[in-house]
Amino acid sequence: MGASAALDYDAQLMLRVKDGDGASFTELLEKHRSPVVHFLYRMVQDHAVAEELAQEVFLRVYRSRNTYEPTAKFTTWLFRIATHLALNWLRDGKNERGQERLDDATGDGPVLQVADRNVSVEQKLLYEVRLEEVRRAISTLPEKQRAAVLMHKYEEMEYSQIARVLECSESAVKSLLFRAYETLRVRLAHMA
């Protein structure tokens, strides 16, 4: 299915929600729930907060059903709401929560299964350390660069779509990404 077909389908679903079709909302929720939660998780690095913010995203989508106009791709609109909420959360609670999560050695990311007999304790520890380095490197990026990298890497969005989500030009997105990856290359170089 091409991108334009996907756009039409999501927008059509949203228009059906506007007409009072609850099943279409469920379909949109099922389709976009994981990408939104995962994006928010990588932005705020706290799973519980990410889920709370994702709830707010879908609540806003539902509240806006009567005024919804398919002027942009549905996912652009969805990620614009998600990014807006994540950036607000980071700006509001940065001092109290920012470093706290990073220093939490347990984290809430997935861990390697101990039952896997091929994975030694050393390998598991090494994996955890490397993962923590990646998380830390991402968290030190300026917020907009972080959002751009996450949308580019994990959501596989085009520059034009990231630009619409972040409400900036395409060249600004290229510049954000280039600087962000450059920082990551330097910060993670010692792991290579």
Next chain:
Amino acid sequence: MNCPIRSEETVDLLLAYTARRLDPVKSALLERHMDVCPQCAEFRAGQDFVWKALDAWEAPPVTPDFNRRLYQRIEAEAAEPWYVRLFRVPLAGWKPAIPLAAAGLLVFAGFVYDHPVVAPNQPSSGGTVRVSVSEAEQVENTLDDLQLLRQLDSSAAAQPSESM
């Protein structure tokens, strides 16, 4: 091929290449260039490493009751009175109204500044008279003068009888 790393306009080719989003023709051209350009080859190696490191960072699965919690919130909102829901109108809908309201307020403030309201002299209520400090002093001085005249008058009346 010109070195893409030297131009801001083409540097995204390298990012697209490492993200495996470059078309095969451009990828082949870039690979040939990287064979002879150590700077671009180094960029590719570094970017490949970052890409793999990011791949390792998996997000935890969404909790199973996510939908149930969401629908509970939706139902709770639907049960709220209309005036509470009114304040939940998406912020985007208010955005154009904010500068308009600010402009309206400025015009109103300008009008009030240009046309100051002068309060008319209110008639005194309850028989009390407002007097200024200078007026009070003037009255006091007059009363003092009258007192003095009365004293002079009485002393003048007493003097002839004494002389007689």
